[in-house]
Amino acid sequence: MKNRKRDRRPARSRPVKRSEVDIKEATSSYEKWMRGCTTVIASDLRSKHEQMMESPFLFLRGTFYRWAQLWPSVCADLCNAPQVLAVADLHVNSFGTWRDVEGRLCWGVDDFDESYRMAYTNDLVRLAASMKIVIDAESLSIKMKEGCDAILEGYSESLNEGGRPIVLEEHEQKLGKLGIDSFKPPTDFWGKLNRLPSLRQSLAADVKRALEKTLPDPRMQYKVVRRQAGLGSLGQQRFVAIGDWQGGCVAREAKSMLPSACVWLKGEIGHRQSCYQDAITSAVRSPDPFQVIQGSWLIRRLSPDSNPIDIQTLPRHRDEHMILHAMGSEAANVHLGTKRQAANILEDLGKRKARWLRDAAAHMADVVEKDWDRFRKP
Numbered sequence: 001m002k003n004r005k006r007d008r009r010p011a012r013s014r015p016v017k018r019s020e021v022d023i024k025e026a027t028s029s030y031e032k033w034m035r036g037c038t039t040v041i042a043s044d045l046r047s048k049h050e051q052m053m054e055s056p057f058l059f060l061r062g063t064f065y066r067w068a069q070l071w072p073s074v075c076a077d078l079c080n081a082p083q084v085l086a087v088a089d090l091h092v093n094s095f096g097t098w099r100d101v102e103g104r105l106c107w108g109v110d111d112f113d114e115s116y117r118m119a120y121t122n123d124l125v126r127l128a129a130s131m132k133i134v135i136d137a138e139s140l141s142i143k144m145k146e147g148c149d150a151i152l153e154g155y156s157e158s159l160n161e162g163g164r165p166i167v168l169e170e171h172e173q174k175l176g177k178l179g180i181d182s183f184k185p186p187t188d189f190w191g192k193l194n195r196l197p198s199l200r201q202s203l204a205a206d207v208k209r210a211l212e213k214t215l216p217d218p219r220m221q222y223k224v225v226r227r228q229a230g231l232g233s234l235g236q237q238r239f240v241a242i243g244d245w246q247g248g249c250v251a252r253e254a255k256s257m258l259p260s261a262c263v264w265l266k267g268e269i270g271h272r273q274s275c276y277q278d279a280i281t282s283a284v285r286s287p288d289p290f291q292v293i294q295g296s297w298l299i300r301r302l303s304p305d306s307n308p309i310d311i312q313t314l315p316r317h318r319d320e321h322m323i324l325h326a327m328g329s330e331a332a333n334v335h336l337g338t339k340r341q342a343a344n345i346l347e348d349l350g351k352r353k354a355r356w357l358r359d360a361a362a363h364m365a366d367v368v369e370k371d372w373d374r375f376r377k378p
Contacts, residue, residue, distance in 0.1 A: 047228065094111050097306060102286075196240070214290055214294075
């Protein structure tokens with residue numbers, strides 16, 4: 001008998017039900033699936049686990065796979081709502097800034113790693129649940145009812161208007177209340193990048209091509225460093241090409257991509273391409289021209305004004321109602337990328353009880369916090 005070439009793909013497994021596993025088993029299963037899809041950096045994964053133990057909010061950010069597993073049973077009555085290409089892993093720190101093709105400063109969702117076709121209600125409940133967890137930690141002062149109302153108001157208004165890109169430097173000047181002070185360049189941004197140790201081994205050909213394709217001059221001299229960033233994607237490879245060009249520094253980051261954890265949940269391997277590109281292409285926004293998918297890599301420009309915004313560190317004068325209203329509006333901007341669903345969503349919203357978002361978010365936040373307690377136990 002001839003020797004068969006070993007199939008390196010993980011075997012297809014049956015979907016995992018909430019009642020069958022706890023958080024530690026779910027984490028082990030998900031990370032085994034990750035290793036079957038991409039190269040995993042073990043030290044980064046350990047750092048992720050350490051951060052997840054620090055607070056319920058960091059735990060929420062690092063465990064979308066668990067949310068996807070629990071959501072269908074905890075909020076079963078919301079899962080039959082109209083389907084959209086959702087952010088999926090939406091939370092109050094999923095937003096940031098970038099420069100569009102005209103150099104304008106834009107604001108919106110900056111992470112579509114887990115994007116997947118889901119009920120529109122998932123994004124709203126996850127956003128509101130993350131808000132409740134941050135409120136409980138006394139990092140936001142807004143009341144739960146007011147915050148949920150702001151999210152729903154922004155979401156509904158944007159759906160009715162057909163959406164609108166959030167460009168901070170023009171007609172959206174009022175959104176300076178988002179905490180414009182936080183958009184100042186991070187301290188020593190280029191110095192910190194340049195101090196990272198250079199990669200010792202050669203880059204794989206596919207990632208080298210992907211990085212050079214977006215550099216201003218593919219023949220320019222650059223060094224490559226490994227970078228640790230984010231939380232949900234910790235463990236995935238990140239490489240940064242950084243060099244001097246026409247009087248200043250430029251940098252491009254390549255991050256290895258995975259399919260959404262929803263693919264893991266279904267017991268599937270799926271293709272290595274995520275829904276990231278579809279999400280940023282279809283959403284109502286003025287996009288970052290440097291953020292693209294090249295093969296199995298997400299390429300983006302790193303710069304002092306292209307940054308995630310941490311809601312917990314925004315200035316004290318922040319208008320929290322305005323921030324949450326804008327977050328709801330941006331969720332609608334993303335959902336409007338799924339054509340011909342706006343009317344169906346508005347009709348569905350009109351049928352729901354006044355407290356539906358508050359109740360569902362509080363329930364999911366409670367489930368997350370109980371899981372966090374279990375995760376920390378030896």
